[in-house]
Amino acid sequence: MTPLLAVHDLHKSYGALAVTNGVSFTVAEGELHAIIGPNGAGKTTLVAQLSGQIAPDRGRIDYAGQDVTRLDMPGRVRRGLARSFQITTLLPGLSALENVALAVQARAGSSFRFFRPAAAERALNAEAADALAEVGLTDRAYRLAGALSHGERRQLELAVALATRPRLLLLDEPLAGTAGEEAERLVALIDRLKGRVSMVLIEHDMTAVFALADRISVLVYGEIIAGGAPDQVRANPKVRAAYLGEDA
Amino acid sequence: MSAPRLLTRPVAALALFAALAALPPVALALGDPFLVVVGGRMLVFAIAALSLDLILGYGAMVSFGHAAWLGLGAYAVGVLMRWGIDDLALQVLAALAVALPVAALTGAISLRTRGIYFIMITLAFGQMAYFFFVSLSALGGDDGMALTHRSTLAGLRLMETDEGLYYVTLAALALAFAGLWALVRSRFGRVLVGTRENALRMQAVGFRPFPFQLTAYLISAGICAVAGVFLANQALYVSPAYMSWQRSGELIVMVILGGIGNLTGAVAGAVVTIALEEGLARWSDHWRLGFGLLLVLVVLYSPGGLTGLARRLTGGRE
Numbered sequence: 001m002t003p004l005l006a007v008h009d010l011h012k013s014y015g016a017l018a019v020t021n022g023v024s025f026t027v028a029e030g031e032l033h034a035i036i037g038p039n040g041a042g043k044t045t046l047v048a049q050l051s052g053q054i055a056p057d058r059g060r061i062d063y064a065g066q067d068v069t070r071l072d073m074p075g076r077v078r079r080g081l082a083r084s085f086q087i088t089t090l091l092p093g094l095s096a097l098e099n100v101a102l103a104v105q106a107r108a109g110s111s112f113r114f115f116r117p118a119a120a121e122r123a124l125n126a127e128a129a130d131a132l133a134e135v136g137l138t139d140r141a142y143r144l145a146g147a148l149s150h151g152e153r154r155q156l157e158l159a160v161a162l163a164t165r166p167r168l169l170l171l172d173e174p175l176a177g178t179a180g181e182e183a184e185r186l187v188a189l190i191d192r193l194k195g196r197v198s199m200v201l202i203e204h205d206m207t208a209v210f211a212l213a214d215r216i217s218v219l220v221y222g223e224i225i226a227g228g229a230p231d232q233v234r235a236n237p238k239v240r241a242a243y244l245g246e247d248a
Numbered sequence: 249m250s251a252p253r254l255l256t257r258p259v260a261a262l263a264l265f266a267a268l269a270a271l272p273p274v275a276l277a278l279g280d281p282f283l284v285v286v287g288g289r290m291l292v293f294a295i296a297a298l299s300l301d302l303i304l305g306y307g308a309m310v311s312f313g314h315a316a317w318l319g320l321g322a323y324a325v326g327v328l329m330r331w332g333i334d335d336l337a338l339q340v341l342a343a344l345a346v347a348l349p350v351a352a353l354t355g356a357i358s359l360r361t362r363g364i365y366f367i368m369i370t371l372a373f374g375q376m377a378y379f380f381f382v383s384l385s386a387l388g389g390d391d392g393m394a395l396t397h398r399s400t401l402a403g404l405r406l407m408e409t410d411e412g413l414y415y416v417t418l419a420a421l422a423l424a425f426a427g428l429w430a431l432v433r434s435r436f437g438r439v440l441v442g443t444r445e446n447a448l449r450m451q452a453v454g455f456r457p458f459p460f461q462l463t464a465y466l467i468s469a470g471i472c473a474v475a476g477v478f479l480a481n482q483a484l485y486v487s488p489a490y491m492s493w494q495r496s497g498e499l500i501v502m503v504i505l506g507g508i509g510n511l512t513g514a515v516a517g518a519v520v521t522i523a524l525e526e527g528l529a530r531w532s533d534h535w536r537l538g539f540g541l542l543l544v545l546v547v548l549y550s551p552g553g554l555t556g557l558a559r560r561l562t563g564g565r566e
Contacts, residue, residue, distance in 0.1 A: 051452070077454035089452065091445035102442050105435055106454035112463070113435040121435075164453050 002065055004029045004168055004198050005050075005081075010059035012045060012222075019045045020056065021222035027168065032194050034201045034209045037219035038242070043202045044086055046219065047172045050200065051083040052076045063168065078107065080167030084160075086176050086202075088153045092146030096137055096156050099145050100128035103163035131163040132156075135189055151182035158189065168198045175205050187212065210234065218242070258429065260558065261512040264519070265425075268418060272411045284410045285482070286526050291417040292478045294518035295424050297502040298511060299471035304500065305509030306432050307464050308444035309359070312367045313374020314499050317469045319381065319491030320347045321476020326393045326486035336399040336407070336416075336477070343473040350377075351469035355462050374496055381488040392487025399481055407481060417478045421515070424471050428511055431467070440464050444509075505546055507553030516554050 003026035012020040019042040027033045037043055048054045050061060052073035061069045063081050071079075091099050098119075104127045105111055105118065118124065132138050135155040140148060145156060154174060161169055174190065175183050187208050193199065194212070203209050209216065210230045217227040218239050226236045233239055268291065275283035296318055303309040324343035333339070354373045361369055382390050398407045407413040431437050442450045443457040450457055480486050489495070498521070506517025524542070528535030550557040 053448075053451075072456070073451045074454045074456045077452060083452060085448075085452070089446060089449045091442050091449055093445050094442065098438070102438060102450070102455075103453040105438065111435045111439050111455070111460070114437075115430045115434055117430070117433040118435045118438045119433065160449075160453060 001028075002062075003027055004031075004064060005200070006062040007050070008060040008062070010046070010049060010061070011057045012042075012049060012054070013057060018222050020049065023059070023219070023222070023224055025217050025224060025227060027198055027200055030195055030198055031214045032190075032199045032201060032212055034203060034213035034216045035219055036203065036206070036209055036216060040221075041219045042222040043219055044172060047083060047086075047170050047200075047202055051081070051170055077164055077166075080165065081170070082161050082164040082166035082168075083170035084157045084172060084174055086172040088150075088157055090145040090153060090156060090160070092144065094145060095142050096132060096145055096148065096152075096159075097125065097128050097141040099156060100131045100159050100163045101125060103131075103160045104128050107164065128163060131159040134162060135159040136185060151178050151185075154178055154182070154186060155189075158186070162193075162197075166197055168200070169193070171199055171201045171203070173202055173204060175203060175208060183208070258512060260555065261425065261429075261515065264512060264515055265418075265422060268421075268519075269415075272414055281410065284414055286522060288410065288414045288417055288478075288482050290519045290522045291414065291421050292475050292482055293499070293502060293522055294515040295417075295421050295475035295478070296472050296499055297506070297514040297518040298421075298424050298428055299468045299475065300499050301503045301506075301509065301511060301514040302428055302432070302471075303461075303464050303468045304503055305514070306437065306444060307440050307461055309461060309465065310367050310500070311358075311370040311465075311468075312493065312496050312500070313354075313370035313372070313377070314468075314472060315493070315495035316374045316377035316491050317347050317351070317472035318476040318479060318495065319377060319488065320350065321473035322480035322486045322490050323381065323387065323476075324473070325399065325477050325480035326387065326395065329395055329397075329399075330393070334397070334400045335403075336401050339399055339477050340474055343477050344470050347469050347473035348466055351466050352462070355465035355469070359458060359461050359465065371493055371496070374491060374493055378488050378491040378493070381491065388487075390488065392485060392489070395480060395484045395486065398484065399477070413478075413481055417482075420474060420478065424474070425511060425515065428471075432511070436460065436463070501543060505543060505553055507555035510553070510555045513553050513555035520554060 005027040007023060007025050010020050010023040023046060035043055049056045052071055060067060064079065068076055101124045104124050108124065129141065132141055135158050137152060137155050137159060140152055148156060158174060175186055178186060190212055201212065213230055215228060216230055216233045217224045218233060220242045225242060226233055226239045271287045272284045275281060300311065300314045303311055321343040324346055325339045328339050328342055358366055358369045381387065387393055398413060401407060401416060407416050439455055439460045443460065447457050479490060502517035502521045503514050505521060507513030524539050528538050546553060
């Protein structure tokens with residue numbers, strides 16, 4: 001069976017610095033594939049290339065059997081390849097519900113409609129409310145995104161990504177800046193999504209990664225130095241030396 | 249937590265429109281018919297400021313060449329009048345027929361840039377339009393063209409009196425306001441506002457902002473060109489000065505003074521700016537100094553402009 005995502009020999013350099021240096025990996029349908037690596041390993045640059053935010057210098061990205069290397073971010077999102085951001089990227093002046101409703105609107109019919117108030121569209125609001133309920137933000141629906149707490153913004157970031165109805169979700173450090181109960185709630189949410197949505201998870205929290213991932217790739221200086229099931233990766237001496245040594 | 253009301257009623261706007269509708273009889277009662285002419289200028293610039301607020305306030309596209317559309321609309325009247333076509337509807341169509349293709353071209357180019365570069369490129373296009381008409385001697389060049397009479401409406405000389413012109417302009421303003429009021433709350437408006445808030449977020453949910461921004465730019469240019477049609481009727485005169493960058497700057501000032509991204513604010517900003525222009529000019533030749541001071545105070549102490557100030561004083565939403 002062809003994998004849902006197949007990355008072939010991806011390269012990206014900024015000047016002399018090779019940030020992505022021959023990265024290849026695959027994600028099967030339904031899999032949660034974690035990518036770990038120390039700071040500066042090039043994880044966010046990799047997500048940016050997978051999502052279409054920046055173009056790779058070389059290599060190919062196949063998604064759902066099609067070459068999407070040249071497709072822009074909106075085009076990939078419409079095919080079900082969506083992402084969340086490490087640095088919360090929301091519409092601060094709009095309510096939480098409106099933030100999610102826009103994601104629903106993007107795939108539900110034309111947005112070249114000029115007269116009917118969007119806030120009165122039940123179908124948009126109902127789906128948006130479902131996504132908010134999924135992440136546990138129902139009681140924050142009418143609060144401005146900019147007025148939410150950090151943890152709530154992380155939840156909203158996920159709700160917006162889910163509202164695009166992704167087939168493959170790229171999660172760029174969804175736990176960034178959260179701790180304790182907030183982090184646990186997000187981990188539980190990602191765990192619930194497993195099986196329903198395929199995911200590429202970039203994350204620093206090793207406990208979360210080893211609890212959630214089906215497979216792990218280890219990225220160091222732009223190269224994948226090891227990959228496999230969590231237990232194999234944990235036992236890999238190269239990984240222990242390069243990375244896990246920090247907290248193992 | 250309950251849902252906020254879906255459509256906050258434009259109470260402030262309705263009050264403003266009621267006051268504007270009452271202006272001509274009040275002016276006549278006061279024995280100062282010139283106030284109707286001043287009021288007419290307020291209405292024309294209110295339409296222009298509304299159109300600018302759509303792209304500047306809701307779309308975060310700061311156009312510094314917006315007066316070009318005002319001028320193109322005015323020249324459409326001048327040229328058609330010369331050909332003996334006095335009908336307002338035909339003049340409006342002609343204004344749109346000229347402004348929209350030009351806006352499509354300049355908009356498509358300008359929207360490749362962001363921020364300060366967008367300001368500069370729209371300024372450059374505005375100045376190109378200005379100098380084009382300055383050097384076009386067939387249309388009077390720098391001297392412009394005087395009109396002998398005002399436009400007719402369905403064959404009627406409704407706009408020949410100042411009051412008649414005033415109320416037709418007021419109707420156009422009300423139409424523009426109502427249309428934009430719906431538009432900024434529609435699906436289209438939401439995409440525009442979302443792109444203002446964070447373009448990357450919009451792309452990440454699957455929107456390509458460009459066609460939405462370009463459409464907003466076209467709607468904005470079209471409405472402003474219609475304002476130009478009324479401006480020509482107000483002044484009975486068409487000149488390149490309508491397109492100068494100072495005029496574009498004045499439109500931006502009106503929007504900021506009234507409150508960016510607030511349609512009522514755009515109308516209020518135009519009304520107050522013209523009122524101060526006339527009022528302060530009667531009082532002193534150096535009126536711009538006082539006006540500048542007021543603008544500084546508003547920007548420093550009330551970022552939401554006059555409407556933001558009014559909202560805070562009344563404790564209401566809008």
